[in-house]
Amino acid sequence: MSFLDTNVKRGITVALGAAAVTYLLSRLCQTNASGHAGPLSPIDASDPLCYALVFAKPHAHLNGGDQRVVQFIKASLSAAGLTIVATGTSSGPDIARDGTIDKHYRAIAAYALYTDPASLPINDKVKADFLAKYGVSWANATSSKRVLKCDDAANRLNLSPEEFIAVVDAARPTGMRLGPGCYVSQLTDSSKGDTFWVVNGFYTGMRSEYVRPSARVTWFVVSWPERKLSWKSFRADVLGATDPNRANPSSVRRQILIRSPELGLPFSPSTGNNCVHGSASGLEALNERMIWTPRRQPENDPFGQWLLGPQVGLTRDEVDWCLTNPLVTPPGEPGGAAQKPLFDLVEDATYAEMAAALRQVVRERRG
8 A cells, every 4th residue: 555545544534434534545546746855854852943835826827837926935935034945846637636635625625525414523502503594403404415515516506616616606605614624505406496505615616726737736845943933923924814915014925915917917816815825833734745745754754753753752643643633622621622623723833832732632632
């Protein structure tokens, strides 16, 4: 079995269950990203380097191979004092074949494409909110097959992917959040005169951008000393807020917005089209390197080695569990407290904060 198959099986089994794993493994094959993802420097506990994955999104790659936006992103990262230690590209056909974007948006994609809506982890409060908003109980909606995955919803309406994207976009005001990475929108089936709900219908549009034949993603593994730049500052000051209009004026996202005419962009960057993605923590960055860059595993990645080493002391199975982004109880909170995704818990964390948080949540898992 290839490394990717092993990683998918380990990473998704905990989060999604055996049925989803069987389906995913039938579709996913070994990552075929082109580029250089060579050795990264080991982490020195006295002066640790942070490693993040940054990529130029498909809409940053202009027609005719115009690389102005991609080159601007690369130059901006270097100008901010970051070292680009690896770079490469992934094409739309490769991303579609390897399921790269589905792994990147793991839970969002799984809820949209693979998971039976009746098995979604919906708590009683959300069920009550669903009833109050729509006048139908969650149990009734799911048992009557009125809560659907994306493909099933598109088929019910007999719509092409492009038509379905437009319908879901128009239905955004009808939506509600069911939980982390899980949303529904209410759609109308005019042929039957009734309504139903689609889970994470917006993902169809997100995914289509990455898997179309002409799509291209250019990724960079960047590093910097933690003593010089915090994760919070990397995200807020270097990359900028996800909404370019609210981003730091000197940030990459805000500068792309300001310079969009000279960079050749045929649109004004927005929250949904901000041209660049960046990891939110060291843990998320490890997960993203394993998804996007060739042959990356915890054992040959400095952050993975740090997790497996004496500083944190996790086993490989525990690292794999952490990389599924499980729901966990925040350290210090009582057992019945609201859980949150692990990646959200350690967002912007320093090495010391990360080590403490991971030790705690793994200790609770061990019992």
